[in-house]
Amino acid sequence: MSSPVEIPFKSVILLERGTATPVYLQIARQMINAIQRGVLNKGVKLPGTRSLAEMLDVHRKTVVAAYNELDAQGWIEMLPNKGTFVTDKSPVLKAGSLPFNAENLVSYPQETGFSFERSMLLDRPVSVSGTGLEFTDGLPDVRLAPMDKLAKAYSSVLKRSNNRKYLNYAHVEGNTYFRDKLAIYLNNTRGLHISRENIITTRGIQMGIYLASMLLIRKGDHVVVGNLSYYTANMIFQQAGANIISVPVDDQGISVDAVRELCLTKSIRMLYITPHHHYPTTVTLSAGRRVELLNLSVQYGFIILEDDHDYDFHYNSSPVLPLASADSAGMVVYVGSFCKALAPGLRSGYIVAPRNLISELGKFRRIIDRQSDLMMEQALAELLDEGEIQRHIKKAQKIYHQRRDLLSTLLTQHLSEYLNFTSPPGGLAIWTEWQKDINLMRLSKACLKKDLLLPQTLLFQTGQLSAVRLGFGNLNEHELNEAVSIMKEVLENKP
Template identity: 85%
Template sequence: MSSPVEIPFKNVVLLDRFSGTPVYLQIARQMINAIQRGLLTKGVKLPGTRSLAETLEVHRKTVVAAYDELDAQGWIEMLPNKGTFVTKKSPVSDASPLEFNANDLVSYPKQTGFAFDRSMLLDRPVSVSKVDLEFTDGLPDVRLAPMDKLAKTYSSVLKRNNNRKYLSYSHVEGNAFFREKLAGYLNNTRGLHVSKENIITTRGIQMGIYLASMLLIKKGDNVVVGNLSYYVANMIFQQAGANILSVPVDDQGISVEAIRQLCESTRIRMLYITPHHHYPTTVTLSAERRVELLNLSVRYGFIILEDDHDYDFHYNSSPVLPLASADSAGMVVYVGSFCKALAPGLRSGYIVAPENLITELGKFRRIIDRQGDLMMEQALGELLDEGEIQRHIKKAQKVYHQRRDQLSELLANHLSEFLSFKSPPGGLAIWTEWRRDINLMRVSKACLKHNLHLPQTLLFQTGQLSAMRLGFGNMDTGELSESIHILQKVLETDGS
């Protein structure tokens, strides 16, 4: 049996005097860890409180409190006239003090002790930079978000006497009031004809795509996307077991003729589109092609998963209504969010579909997110009811319109020898096509040295394509100007 002399308590218990955790709890927890790891085994006699206090250089009462905590939790037993011993809860096998590493007790394992499958499919290049300037793929400016209004409304909801219904379990489809107001908003702005029963809330568009894919796609199903397409959606479809089939995208949007030809030879389960501003090229699907796609979906029986990407921001004319507004056969599943309209961190999204699908989606959603944030949804519903979100979008649209025009002018005046582009009719990004001899990854790395971040997800460079998606929404006019001048400097010196 091990004796107290053999145990290196000075190394077993490592105290942090600046920690917010009381010293006696630090002692107790680390001794429990030593018991669990096998260093302090069943029946080991522990030092007396005075002796251990001298070893750890703490007050004896601190050790007494630590022992009391260990005793209360059942890790030790105190026997009158005999001493304090580890109980039978400890592992049977001994751990050698010579091989013992004290850091094991205050650190978490870096790797699992078991094997598991790793997915290269779900690898997503995420680069976080601390520089001041960054082009995104089309994120909004969170500085414009009506946070004061939202905070005031959210605080009001929290303080009400009837807020218990938002703090308990409720509709798995989401806050009923929010869904009712959201239905009215979508009917007014997108020409839909839905009620709250046609809506389930999500944590953004990606969750909506995920839920729809898990329910509607089986292994081996064919999903058609544009070439190019939203890489996150592609990852989700492949994770669900789908085969990805890509069709061309031109200045009128995704090719209907290519989809028709596919349908004649292959069974298609789903078509994924971002028709208002195709991701990443920003082109708008023409009204004629929208009608043709709806007819094809009815004829060949494929689902249209319509992503409401950047619908709220259009500058040249009224937006073309979504396919869901003309869907009379129940073939369209419409996903959208307020993440672009307000801020990406406010994960408020939705799926619009016939009631029977919403009911089934609720079962899937319950597994990963019981009902969403009912309190926040109530606040957002009230902002919709008061017209505050609508007013914010109208004001933000003017700001983004100005920023689109400025970035277009900067690109034309300073980078025309390196790239070509068309100013998009809406959205928060410009698609730029570059000279083939320019290495975009090298440009990105060089820009980073000059305080400008160009994430890898913006770069599209293959043997047939050299392009970059430049989001302007997150930067004001001064930041846009500075960013383009950095890009110009890099291209003229060490970036190509």
């Protein structure tokens, strides 16, 4: 055993008073850290409990407790009449002792010591938080969420002893009762003809797209999307190794003629569409084109991945039924969620497909998510059965209808010299096309200085296009007026 050495323990052990971690544990853990990093070597004699207590300005009993903890874990040994030593059995980094630096002991590495592949495909602009107002790409107003109803239902589910089975692991594609009620709801609202065996639950639409892509797409497969299309879906397809081919979108939706021409020259694996309101332009895919796309999918064997992200919100008339409602050949994989109908934070989505695909998707989901939130799904099922969710959607639809009309009026009255738009028949956003000499990034930065966030993900500016997708769902009447007023003020000052 070596003699005591001069080690600046006051620099090695940095205590934080008033935290949840007891002081003696802070001392013990930081000494372990010092031993592991080679600052305290094997065989080093440690100060006596009184000496260390004086150095650290703590009670001697605190140091005694810390030493007892270190001894119990095998990091030190206390020898009668000799002192306390770092045990010879203490493991240290094989790379040798690190130069002493107190920050080495209390900070986490800023970067890995190994290399890994970084994906530029998954990069997205980071949203600024803490601003006053924000235009989204079409998110709902969480203030409208039926939290009282949901809380009551969830609490009731938790209290029932027969629901404790949902606390265990399960090997199902979601809560059976929820899938039963969801099937009825989808059949009634979307004209489907499904049962629970055709449904697997997910944590939202993005998870549904991811699961379908990982199972159905192989490297080099051709996936057709609209120009423009949902950027997150494109990221997922590229991450799966797909070759993305874009086709034009007009006022009737995605171009069927362009899809047909592609099929003559390439083997198309999948067509991704958001038919109810195309993302981001909000146009509705016409009924005639839906039938044509279904016929093409059967003729050429490509999958239709139908993302119906905002089907629940339509204002002018009844919505056109999804392609899945007319699919008799099993070519459509239908993805939806309650995230917009209720709130984005309530991650409840689903995939509808033929049984054999649902079974295989279940295997994939269990790799990344052993099971869904069976308790929450039970609560949602009861709300569906009682008609509470349906009533909430009907009430919210009226409010969003009013907000769409208000934003349309405000844009016409105050910004018509800068942009053009068509009021959408549904959804929670308006697609606006701007004068090409307006720099949208400068507009966004100028608005941010006035506490209006216009995220980069909403801006579409190229040589041929200058457009912004303005979500109105999350803003009430006062907020919409204020947001448009800020944009007008900024535009008049020529950003």
